[in-house]
Amino acid sequence: MIETASPQKTALFDLHVAQGGRMVDFAGYELPVQFSGIVAEHEHTRTQASLFDVSHMGQITVSGDDDLTTLSALEAIFPGNLKNLKPGGMRYTVLLNENGGIEDDLIVTRPADGQAAKGTIFIVVNAARKHHDLAVMQLELGGQLSFELHEEKSLLALQGPMAATVLSNLCDAPLKLSFMQSMPANIKGIACQVSRCGYTGEDGFELSVASGTAAKLAQVLYEDERVQPAGLGARDSLRLEAGLCLYGHDMNDEIDPVSANILFAIGKQRRTDGGFVGDDAILSLIKQGVKNTRVGIVFEGRMPVREGAQIINNEGKQIGTITSGTFGPTFGAPIAMGYVPAAMADIGTPISALVRGKSVTGRVTQLPFVPQNYARKPGI
Amino acid sequence: MNKIVYTEDHEYINAQGTTATIGISNYAQEQLGDIVYVELPAVGTSFKKGDEIAVVESVKAASEIYAPADFTVTEINPALEADPAQVNSDAMGAGWLMKGTLENASQLEELMDETAYATHIA
Numbered sequence: 001m002i003e004t005a006s007p008q009k010t011a012l013f014d015l016h017v018a019q020g021g022r023m024v025d026f027a028g029y030e031l032p033v034q035f036s037g038i039v040a041e042h043e044h045t046r047t048q049a050s051l052f053d054v055s056h057m058g059q060i061t062v063s064g065d066d067d068l069t070t071l072s073a074l075e076a077i078f079p080g081n082l083k084n085l086k087p088g089g090m091r092y093t094v095l096l097n098e099n100g101g102i103e104d105d106l107i108v109t110r111p112a113d114g115q116a117a118k119g120t121i122f123i124v125v126n127a128a129r130k131h132h133d134l135a136v137m138q139l140e141l142g143g144q145l146s147f148e149l150h151e152e153k154s155l156l157a158l159q160g161p162m163a164a165t166v167l168s169n170l171c172d173a174p175l176k177l178s179f180m181q182s183m184p185a186n187i188k189g190i191a192c193q194v195s196r197c198g199y200t201g202e203d204g205f206e207l208s209v210a211s212g213t214a215a216k217l218a219q220v221l222y223e224d225e226r227v228q229p230a231g232l233g234a235r236d237s238l239r240l241e242a243g244l245c246l247y248g249h250d251m252n253d254e255i256d257p258v259s260a261n262i263l264f265a266i267g268k269q270r271r272t273d274g275g276f277v278g279d280d281a282i283l284s285l286i287k288q289g290v291k292n293t294r295v296g297i298v299f300e301g302r303m304p305v306r307e308g309a310q311i312i313n314n315e316g317k318q319i320g321t322i323t324s325g326t327f328g329p330t331f332g333a334p335i336a337m338g339y340v341p342a343a344m345a346d347i348g349t350p351i352s353a354l355v356r357g358k359s360v361t362g363r364v365t366q367l368p369f370v371p372q373n374y375a376r377k378p379g380i
Numbered sequence: 381m382n383k384i385v386y387t388e389d390h391e392y393i394n395a396q397g398t399t400a401t402i403g404i405s406n407y408a409q410e411q412l413g414d415i416v417y418v419e420l421p422a423v424g425t426s427f428k429k430g431d432e433i434a435v436v437e438s439v440k441a442a443s444e445i446y447a448p449a450d451f452t453v454t455e456i457n458p459a460l461e462a463d464p465a466q467v468n469s470d471a472m473g474a475g476w477l478m479k480g481t482l483e484n485a486s487q488l489e490e491l492m493d494e495t496a497y498a499t500h501i502a
Contacts, residue, residue, distance in 0.1 A: 038439045039414040233413070233440050302417045302464070304437050326439050327416035334417075356419070356435065 010055040011154045011214035019229050027127035029056040032231035041234035042329040045200055046370075049160035050230035051221055058130025059150040059208060062137070064119040067110055071121060073144045077137065079257075079276040080108065081267025088112035090180040090195060094265045095125075095133055100256040100281030103136065104129040105247055105265065109195065112183045122182075122193075124155070124206075126247045140277070154214035158221060159204030159230075159238075161373060164380040166224045167194070167205055174205070179374040190217045200235065201242025201372045240335060241328045243296055243367030249307055250294060250323040250337055258285040259339070261294045261367075292320065292339045296369060297351050299334040299362035302327065310354045311338055319344075322353060331369045340364070384472075385491035388500065391448045392472065393491065398482040400451060404436060407501045409471040413438045418464045420456040420478060427451060429487060434477050436467065449487040451480035 007025040010016075016023065021032030031053060035041060044050050064070030071082040080093025089110050095103040109122040116122075125133045130149060137147050158167060164174035171185040173194040182195035190213045198204035209217050221227050236246070245251050251260045256278075263271070263286075270276065274283050299305050304327045311320030325336030340351065349364040384394045390408035394401040409415065419435040427433050427447040434445040456478045459466055467475035482488075492500055 033440070034413060037414050039416075042439075237439050302461070303419065304417060304439075304442070306442065327437070329414075329416075329439065 010053055011211040012053045012055065012156075012218055015215050015218055016053065016229070021229065021231060024232070026232055027056050029127065031056060032229070034231040034233045035229045038231070038233035038237060039329045041228070041230035042237050044228050045160045045202060045230055045234060045238055046330050047161065048226045048228070049158055049162040049166050049204075049224075050234070051218060051227055052157040052159060052230050052235055053154075053218075054157050054206070055154040055211070055214070056127035057155055058125040058127060058133065059153045059155060060123040060125060060130070060134060060137075061148045061150060062121040062123060062145050063117070063148075064121075064145045066119045067121065070119050070145060071108075071110065073141055074108065074121065075270075075276060077140050077277050078106075078108065079266040079270050079279070079282065081270060082108055085110040088177075088181050088183050090182055090197060092180075092265055094257050094262070095136065096257070096276065096278030096282070097253055098278055098281070099254075100258075100278040100285060101253040102247070102251045102255055102257060102260065103253055104133050105245065105251065105262075106133070107197065109182045115184045115193075122208075128248060152211055154209050154211045156207045156209065156214065156218060156221070157198050157200075157204060158207065158227065159198045159200040160202050162226045163202070163204045164375065166221065166226055168380050169224070170220065174378070174380050176378055177205075177375075178377045179203075181378075187217060188220050190220070192217060196375060199242070199244055200238035201244070201368060201370060202238070203373055203375045237326055237329055240324050240326060240337065241331055241368065241370040242372055243337070243369060245294070245337070246324060255339075256282060256285055256290070258282060259290040259293050290342055293342050293345045294323070294337055295340055295345050296365045296367040297322075297336045297338060297353075297362045298331075298365040298369070299336065299353070299360050301360065302334065303355060303360060304334050305336050305353045305355055305360060305362070309336075309338075311340055312352050312354055312359065314352075316359075328369055334362075335365075335369045336362070337367070383488060385448070385488050385493055386497035386500070387446070387448045387491055389446055390501075391445055393448045393482075393488060394472075394476075395482065395485065395488060398485050399479070400449070400482050401476045401479050402433070402448060402451070403476040404445060404467065404471055405497070405501075406471045409468050409475070412436060412443055413440060415464045415467045418457075418460045418467065418477065420460070421453055423453050423456060425453045426483075427453075445477065448491060450483035452483070453478050453480045455479040
């Protein structure tokens with residue numbers, strides 16, 4: 001893996017700077033952490049539509065003989081049920097190691113009919129893991145499939161309850177797609193792939209586009225006054241309120257998907273059949289139960305309880321750890337996710353955490369903190 | 381006659397004799413972004429210059445605030461518990477953090493005046 005010393009610029013860098021973005025180095029990319037302010041951007045995403053630059057994420061194309069052959073082969077390394085993906089269908093799953101630890105979380109997309117060469121499958125992975133993932137895929141499946149990481153593509157995420165209305169003025173994708181479906185589109189002459197997904201808990205779309213036309217596409221979207229730029233800060237508070245895990249924080253290569261409470265990343269039949277890297281570990285965890293599990297916690301008062309804070313028992317002994325936490329702008333209270341002993345995972349269980357040496361009280365709370373607002377059927 | 385001086389870490393003291401109001405500069409609140417929580421010390425606590433006196437938290441991070449001089453806390457801003465965003469909207473005014481009695485007013489001479497601070501953040 002080659003890491004460049006100075007962070008890379010995305011195709012939207014100049015636009016971010018012109019819009020007043022405060023740029024930071026994130027996973028090797030210069031990206032905006034905020035524009036007008038995290039809370040304002042967060043609220044705008046919950047009520048209107050925000051545009052996020054997620055071009056740092058890894059866009060990988062997998063090629064095989066035909067769609068089913070490629071998907072079947074990928075099932076050897078991903079526990080998701082991929083073979084039953086329909087054309088234009090998308091699936092959230094994970095890459096596991098032999099111990100069942102999560103190497104990355106990702107989305108597999110089967111292109112719509114006629115969109116790509118037979119046997120082509122798209123995968124989007126986390127920025128910090130893309131070279132690692134590519135190496136693992138090539139090592140495990142290089143004999144049957146070929147893999148290409150598209151550094152020349154950008155990825156824009158239009159998120160919020162107005163996203164579908166905004167996009168429907170530019171293409172018919174919102175009328176054709178429901179949550180976790182994807183299709184090619186042409187927006188004012190710009191070819192892109194539109195997927196109805198995102199990581200904010202709101203309805204929204206991710207637009208994959210050649211980097212050469214990415215800034216133009218963003219400008220077209222900004223012509224609609226309802227669309228405002230949003231940065232990494234709002235992206236983080238939005239996904240936490242939506243109860244979504246962030247790789248490297250709420251999950252890592254020592255945490256398995258059963259403990260992480262993302263069993264939906266593993267196909268139902270595959271939870272008994274196995275047939276994927278890490279299956280021995282996962283199947284036995286499903287059978288025997290996990291020691292610790294990820295829960296949502298709401299704390300009393302206003303003080304944020306952040307990543308790394310110890311969860312303690314009545315004797316002050318550490319029994320768990322907070323993996324994400326902030327003051328939820330929409331929720332209006334300190335919210336967090338963390339790992340606790342499985343016996344303490346029931347909704348309403350009192351939780352104590354240590355912040356700057358002081359104990360704060362909270363309760364295990366249903367995830368998501370803020371209801372998800374996904375489009376269960378096509379339309380606006 | 382009020383005297384406003386700043387530290388390199390962006391705290392300010394607005395002093396009248398040995399009576400001081402302490403807060404963070406407008407520049408500091410801009411850098412921190414939306415403030416969601418402010419942790420303040422107990423009235424009566426004495427601090428030495430450089431001691432941690434408060435924590436100001438944004439959505440993104442927690443930032444420690446340090447004593448700009450030796451002082452004893454006489455009052456904390458009661459409005460910040462319900463509305464910490466006052467630090468954003470009026471850092472130098474209604475968003476003050478605490479008031480106190482300076483032990484040694486001559487310590488203010490070591491800090492930056494408005495002009496020097498403007499150069500410091502430029």
